[in-house]
Amino acid sequence: MATVFKKPHALKDLPLHYCPGCTHGIIHRIIAEVIDELEIEGTTIGVSPVGCAYNNYEYFNCDFVQAAHGRAPAVATGIKRVHPDNYVFTYQGDGDLAAIGTAEIVHAATRGENITTVFVNNAIYGMTSGQMAPTTLLNQVTTTSPYGRKPEIHGYPVKVCEMLSTLEGAVYVERTSVHDVKNINKTKAAIKKAFQVQKAKKGFSIVEVLSTCPTNWGINPVDSLKWLEQNMMPFYPLGNFKGKDLEVL
Amino acid sequence: MSEKLLMKGNEVIAEAALRAGCKHYFGYPITPQTEVAHYMAKKMPEINGTFVQAESEVAAINMVYGAAAAGARVLTSSSSPGISLKQEGISYIAGAELPCVIVNIVRCGPGLGGILPAQCDYFQAVKGGGHGDYKMVVLAPSSVQELYELTVESFNIADRYRICTMIMGDGMLGQMMEAVEFKAKEEIYHDDKKWATTGTKMQRESNDVTSIYINPEVLEKHNLKLQAKYRQIEQNEVRVETYNCENADIIVTAYGTVARIIKNVIKSAEKEGIKVGLIRPVTLWPFPTAAFEKYAETPKAFLSVELSAGQMVEDVRLAVNGKCPVYFYGRMGGMVPSQKEILNKIKEILK
Amino acid sequence: MKQLELIIAGFGGQGILSAGRLLAYAGMLEGKYVSWLPSYGPEMRGGTANCSVVISDEPVGSPILDTANVLVVMNGPSLEKFEKVVEPDGLIISDSSLVEAKPKRTDIDFSGVPATQIASDMGNLTYANIIILGKLLAKTGIVSRESFETALKKVLPAKKHHMIPEEMKALNLGHDY
Numbered sequence: 001m002a003t004v005f006k007k008p009h010a011l012k013d014l015p016l017h018y019c020p021g022c023t024h025g026i027i028h029r030i031i032a033e034v035i036d037e038l039e040i041e042g043t044t045i046g047v048s049p050v051g052c053a054y055n056n057y058e059y060f061n062c063d064f065v066q067a068a069h070g071r072a073p074a075v076a077t078g079i080k081r082v083h084p085d086n087y088v089f090t091y092q093g094d095g096d097l098a099a100i101g102t103a104e105i106v107h108a109a110t111r112g113e114n115i116t117t118v119f120v121n122n123a124i125y126g127m128t129s130g131q132m133a134p135t136t137l138l139n140q141v142t143t144t145s146p147y148g149r150k151p152e153i154h155g156y157p158v159k160v161c162e163m164l165s166t167l168e169g170a171v172y173v174e175r176t177s178v179h180d181v182k183n184i185n186k187t188k189a190a191i192k193k194a195f196q197v198q199k200a201k202k203g204f205s206i207v208e209v210l211s212t213c214p215t216n217w218g219i220n221p222v223d224s225l226k227w228l229e230q231n232m233m234p235f236y237p238l239g240n241f242k243g244k245d246l247e248v249l
Numbered sequence: 250m251s252e253k254l255l256m257k258g259n260e261v262i263a264e265a266a267l268r269a270g271c272k273h274y275f276g277y278p279i280t281p282q283t284e285v286a287h288y289m290a291k292k293m294p295e296i297n298g299t300f301v302q303a304e305s306e307v308a309a310i311n312m313v314y315g316a317a318a319a320g321a322r323v324l325t326s327s328s329s330p331g332i333s334l335k336q337e338g339i340s341y342i343a344g345a346e347l348p349c350v351i352v353n354i355v356r357c358g359p360g361l362g363g364i365l366p367a368q369c370d371y372f373q374a375v376k377g378g379g380h381g382d383y384k385m386v387v388l389a390p391s392s393v394q395e396l397y398e399l400t401v402e403s404f405n406i407a408d409r410y411r412i413c414t415m416i417m418g419d420g421m422l423g424q425m426m427e428a429v430e431f432k433a434k435e436e437i438y439h440d441d442k443k444w445a446t447t448g449t450k451m452q453r454e455s456n457d458v459t460s461i462y463i464n465p466e467v468l469e470k471h472n473l474k475l476q477a478k479y480r481q482i483e484q485n486e487v488r489v490e491t492y493n494c495e496n497a498d499i500i501v502t503a504y505g506t507v508a509r510i511i512k513n514v515i516k517s518a519e520k521e522g523i524k525v526g527l528i529r530p531v532t533l534w535p536f537p538t539a540a541f542e543k544y545a546e547t548p549k550a551f552l553s554v555e556l557s558a559g560q561m562v563e564d565v566r567l568a569v570n571g572k573c574p575v576y577f578y579g580r581m582g583g584m585v586p587s588q589k590e591i592l593n594k595i596k597e598i599l600k
Numbered sequence: 601m602k603q604l605e606l607i608i609a610g611f612g613g614q615g616i617l618s619a620g621r622l623l624a625y626a627g628m629l630e631g632k633y634v635s636w637l638p639s640y641g642p643e644m645r646g647g648t649a650n651c652s653v654v655i656s657d658e659p660v661g662s663p664i665l666d667t668a669n670v671l672v673v674m675n676g677p678s679l680e681k682f683e684k685v686v687e688p689d690g691l692i693i694s695d696s697s698l699v700e701a702k703p704k705r706t707d708i709d710f711s712g713v714p715a716t717q718i719a720s721d722m723g724n725l726t727y728a729n730i731i732i733l734g735k736l737l738a739k740t741g742i743v744s745r746e747s748f749e750t751a752l753k754k755v756l757p758a759k760k761h762h763m764i765p766e767e768m769k770a771l772n773l774g775h776d777y
Contacts, residue, residue: 042451045319048459057457063446065318066459068341071311074303078315078323079446081273081299086448104311107304255625255634281640364640366664425663426621426636428628506662513661587666 008032010041010061017055021214021221023178024053027120028060030184031091034192035062038199044087045079047072051093052126070101073108076115087198089116095125098134098158105164105206112169112203116194119160122211123232130216134158137235142216157235161208165241172197172205172243175236179210179225183238190240196248205243210236253430258393259284259423262326262352262416263292265400268435271322271350272298275312277305277331280364281420282354285326306331310338310351317347318458320445322404326352329370330361333378339413340379343475344460348407348440350400351385352416354423357556357583365583366419366506371560374417375534382472384479386414386486387533389504393427399531405438410482417533419556421506421585482535489537490529494544497526499595502541502565503554504530506585511554514591525595533561541568550598551575554591556584602657604742605665607682609650610674610695615729618755619672620651623733625751626743627655635663650678655742670740672732673699674715693735695728711735713777719770727770734774745771 007013010032018024035041044062048054050069057064067075072090080088097105097119108115124142125131131144135157139148149157165173172194176187187209194205210232212224219227256264263285266274274289286302293300299316303309309325316323327335332353342349353374357367370378374387386406390396396418403414446456462468490508493515494500503511508529518525526548530537541551551573553562562577569575578594580586606623610616617638624636638651652665667687673679674695686692688707696712697720703710715731737745748771752764 041449043448045446045448047315054461055459055463057455057459061449061455063448063455064457064459065315065446066345066457066461067314068311068337071307071314071338074308074311075315075318077301077308078273078275078312078317079319080315081301081312082316082319082321083447103304104308107308110304111301253628255621255628255636420640421637421664424638424640426624426634427660427663428634509660510662512659585662585664588661589666 008036010035012059012061014059016059018052019215021212021224022052023122023211024120026178026184027118027187027209027211028056030188030191031118032060033188034195037192038195040087040195043085044089045083047076047079047088047090049090049092049096050127051096053091053093053120054127056091070096070099071104072096073101073104073113073115073117077108077111077113080113080115084114087116087195089118089195091118092120093126094119094121094123094133094135098160106167109164109167109170109204109206112171114198114201114203116198117206118191119206119208120211121160121208121236122213123157124213124216126213126216135160137231159236161206161241164206169204170206170242171203172246173241175208175210175238175241177210177228177233177238179212179228193248197243197246200248202246202248210238251431251433253428255426256393256429257284257424257426258396258418259354260288261393261397261429262400263288264431265397266324266350266404267292267296268431269322269401269404270437271324271404272296273316273321273323274299274325275301275303275309275316275323276325276327277303277309279328279331281356281423282326282328282352284423285352306334307337310335313349314338314342314345314347317342317349318345318446320442320447322408324350324352326354328354329356329358332370332373336379339385340381340383341460342413343379343383343385344381345458346411346475347413347458348411350403350407350414350416353418355417355419357581363583364420366421366556366585367581367583368419368505368507368556368560369558369581370417371533371555371557374415375536375564383475384482384534386412386482386535387417388414388488389417389531389533390422391505391508391529393422393425393429396422397429397431401435405436406486408438408440410478412478412482417505419506486532487535487537487539488531489540490527490531491540491544492527492529493524494526494528494547496524497544497548498524498599499550499552500526500528500544500548501552501554501595502528502530502561504533504561507554507556510586510588510591513588514595517588517592518595523595523599530561536564536568538568541565545569545572548573552595552598553577554586555579557581601740601742604653604655604670604740605668606653606670606672607650607665607668607685608653608672609648609678609682612647612649614649614674615726616649616674617651619729619733620653622748622751622755623736623743624653624655625755626747629747629750629754630743632657633660635660637663648677650682670736672736674728674732675699676701679703691739693732693739695732711739713774715774718773718777722766722770722773724766727767730767730770731774734771735777737771738775745775
């Protein structure tokens with residue numbers, strides 16, 4: 001009998017700890033499929049963040065280093081400088097990457113550090129139970145913006161891809177989403193391209209993935225996907241910001 | 250031994266690290282240790298090594314964390330305010346049991362303070378400046394030759410125990426030139442670092458480097474393992490110089506820069522018929538408690554002389570354990586006590 | 601002299617630090633214990649420079665000098681600043697081309713050498729520091745001129761070795777002044 005669906009080799013056969021309807025699991029699977037297809041499991045070293053995915057190293061079969069909050073790009077820099085021929089990627093959420101770790105991500109990109117970042121943006125802090133993130137939308141209610149995010153009090157959401165694409169060292173910058181199958185496939189293509197950019201030693205690559213957090217948004221999983229589409233996508237437009245035509249191996 | 254060279258302390262630290270097989274340096278400029286970075290920036294490209302000027306000390310220590318996790322010998326250097334910024338990373342390094350070397354060319358604080366010699370970061374270094382029950386091995390050289398020897402050794406200790414070691418000096422040691430003789434070949438402790446994240450090459454299970462243990466039973470077990478390692482280090486790695494202590498009227502205890510001054514004081518005191526002994530801790534942690542126990546009932550008093558408001562003196566009191574009075578004399582803010590004022594203090598105590 | 605405890609002070613650019621370093625190197629080559637400590641940090645930014653050099657038959661205690669037995673000054677403010685740290689019976693040498701004042705102290709030995717003028721006559725102002733070291737060697741005998749020449753070879757990069765005969769000429773002019 002022909003196998004039509006199986007667990008990617010790069011993922012361990014373990015139940016994930018994420019909440020029902022959370023899209024981290026989809027993104028993990030995408031990364032694992034890319035690792036399988038590029039046959040780089042034995043040469044890939046991931047860096048885990050602080051946030052809901054703090055222990056995602058437990059789910060992958062490749063080597064992993066767990067980093068302090070926001071520091072994954074610096075940790076990845078250290079690893080990559082020791083093993084320049086290995087694939088090194090960071091997996092970071094919006095609080096990790098765009099608040100406490102802003103300096104580290106900006107400067108890893110500035111240096112053109114030859115690593116890949118998968119940036120999971122769900123517009124909220126999940127792990128610590130629903131606080132306002134740097135990417136929280138205007139008027140979005142969170143536990144630390146209970147009356148909605150107001151620009152005069154909380155300032156504006158940060159657009160990471162737009163910001164990083166101004167830097168010369170960031171050579172591949174793309175924003176995708178995982179709210180439907182078509183976009184899941186586009187996300188996979190983008191992450192694959194990002195790893196290929198790294199293989200070609202072109203510089204820093206990042207894929208921002210719009211993602212859901214049903215638990216902390218207080219919306220059921222199906223409606224969360226719609227909420228993402230209706231609220232996040234208008235503010236965070238999908239598409240390639242840089243490096244679309246970059247030649248890779 | 251090769252021929253003697255006249256070199257700056259900071260440059261000797263960098264050269265020693267290279268000789269110890271360190272090919273990765275991450276740092277951020279701060280006076281008075283910046284020559285370490287200058288030297289590395291120049292030398293690393295010649296040996297196909299890494300020099301990264303990081304965006305901050307926070308980033309630098311996390312690069313160290315990454316490089317150490319990847320199995321490399323790695324160095325960062327900074328000075329007091331920068332070391333404060335590194336505490337986050339140091340705690341993670343301790344938790345993840347990664348070997349690395351950190352140089353702290355201490356300046357006077359608090360805050361931005363000043364850049365002249367001080368020993369005001371003793372507590373931060375030996376009591377755990379970051380969060381969590383952890384220890385670093387802290388080495389306090391007092392000459393340029395010792396900066397060389399202890400820097401090489403610090404890499405061996407780090408690898409042997411999977412621990413962070415700190416070389417703690419001050420601006421005087423970092424900036425001064427003295428003769429140094431390098432060995433033709435260093436004694437390097439080799440560890441295969443089977444735990445390192447080097448890529449599985451599809452030949453082994455994945456290696457994960459982490460400091461997070463959400464399960465309390467697992468974390469306590471991990472903590473007990475760390476503590477057992479620290480006890481082992483206390484057994485094996487104490488380094489101390491004792492000088493002139495037999496039948497001493499008073500034993501002065503001092504480390505680093507101050508210990509040099511005490512050696513002059515010993516000579517001048519001798520001329521006045523006072524026998525002054527010296528216990529110089531070379532490892533500040535593990536603290537050389539046994540040396541103090543040995544001589545606890547010899548002198549009329551102990552005197553701890555420090556460039557601080559009195560930090561190491563607390564460990565001296567614990568080690569002497571009430572068997573002898575313990576006095577303190579210190580200067581702060583970059584002021585270094587003269588021989589004369591220390592001798593006056595000794596005479597005042599013995600009066 | 602058994603032990604030299606020297607402070608050299610002047611403006612940045614006069615070769616204050618390198619003069620001290622050369623002397624320390626020469627001392628080391630003679631098998632003596634030496635230390636060299638510069639002023640560092642913001643102090644360096646104000647245009648003044650000084651360093652402390654110890655050359656001794658015994659291990660050097662503190663390289664920070666509370667008092668010095670020899671003071672070399674190459675500008676006026678340095679004489680004012682450091683005159684008081686010279687030990688009784690100590691020695692002060694000044695570049696008398698640049699330092700008009702004489703020490704107020706009467707319990708010390710004083711030599712003025714117009715080092716900058718002599719260097720100017722040689723056609724190279726940068727020799728002033730070497731000329732004044734020549735005087736220091738003559739007065740103290742702390743290291744030999746041969747050791748100093750070897751130190752020059754060790755310290756100067758190979759591409760500057762052709763300057764050594766001129767440097768030694770400068771040293772001798774100061775020595776014999």
